[in-house]
Amino acid sequence: MKESVQEIIQQLVHSVDFQSSKFQLAIICTMFNPIFWNIVARIEYHTHSLTKMCGGAKKGCYMLAATIFSLGIIRDMIYESALREQSTCSLITGGNWTKLGVALFVVGQVLVLSSMYKLGITGTYLGDYFGILMDERVTGFPFNVSDNPMYQGSTLSFLGMALYKGKPAGLVVSALVYFMYKIALRWEEPFTAMIYANRDKAKKNV
Template sequence: MLALDRWLQETPILLEGASPDLKRQRLRRSLLWALLSLVASHLLCYLDVPAFLEIAEHQLKAPVLFLREHRARSVSSTALVRLDHSDVRAALISIILAPILWNGLARLEYHYRLWTRMTRGRSVFAHRLFSHFIIACSTIREYCIHRAVRTSSVWSLTHLHHGAEIARVLRFWGAFLYATGAVLSLSGFWRLRLYTYMPEYFGLFCSEMVSSFPFNVFSDPMYLGSALMHFGYALWCRSSTGLVLAVVLSLVYWVAARLIEEPFMYKLYAEEFRRRGMEQQREHLEHSVDIIRSTTACVKMASVHASKKCT
């Protein structure tokens, strides 16, 4: 425990500028969420969704008969997630690697001005280039996820008595989640425009905090919207692989937002507000000096004019 406290005080790798209590709280919470997500991902890999839906159907009609049938039946092949499949591995790698890449390159820009030097000192153009890099990484990740879901098995509901109705219900909720996530993501992007993609690392700051929808309801609406869209896509396609990838994506988003991006953004804005306050004080001081100088000049002119009258 003492070693953990010392690490939290001396090694601000993920939570730069934060207090040790905040670091300890975020670290415990992240470990808990990581454990829960790993357990959920492991369970989803072996979750027989068609059999689970059949449970609900049979329990309403003949629970005893269902228990006898379910005991002799193995897990459906359409519900398994093949983690050894190349498309699933590529999707997992792209999900984990994408935020690591853009956060690492953003830190290089903050500490060494990498992107600004590449664009010969044009910070605005460097930020636009970095924004297109993030969009390209997200596009590649979405392609990998789409391919992994499309090549995986689909939940077979044909053996259910109400299989067609259940499929329509799953499609409805999938479309609802996807539409909700799209509204959150697009409205957040509309509010921030290019300020969505880490402009603080390039010295570009918003003049004031955005407090309109969706930021008045959610702290990270675009990450939340993207996660909801992936959950909705998985339900629409009736894919266990899609659900596992959506859980992993949500965990990666939570770690990136809460432990890496958000604390460092607060630190950068605190430095910027401190710099603006010093500039305002310097401008006020220069203005006061100008007033004193003008007053002194007026007094000198008045004294000279009075002395001329006396002579």
């Protein structure tokens, strides 16, 4: 059984062209985006640089939102373009894999879009770093089925696209997306908790 698993992994890995410039660019974009928005958000929290530059916290948050959204679109376009150059693998092609890919992509998009709808622009795009805090924690769908629907939905969308196209290279990028979001959450969750704890503490002292 171990040998068969190893053979499957080897076949999948050998189907990936790691030397492709588009594939490498997709890897770079996947790593860059969450690092970028976390660094910029931390700088904003400590210096209010975007707030000052844009003439207000909300305008600053909207500018960051537009930047993050644009970077995401660029990353997705590069990912899709990179997959076109990559080889398919018979291990993940066929009707059932295609259907699974579509299902995962749809579920992922539902999680992402419903999360954005619930949180709004400032809730989705790091408004708390600008001092734009939500009155209470969102608990309805999709947050009642997923702790981090934006990140989990995005990961499922990447994975769904990889399976739909039967591209092992997409599995590699999807794994990296998952890994980068896990790292991002290690930065974001404690910091966001601190922001709201400070808000609650300030309310009690009033």
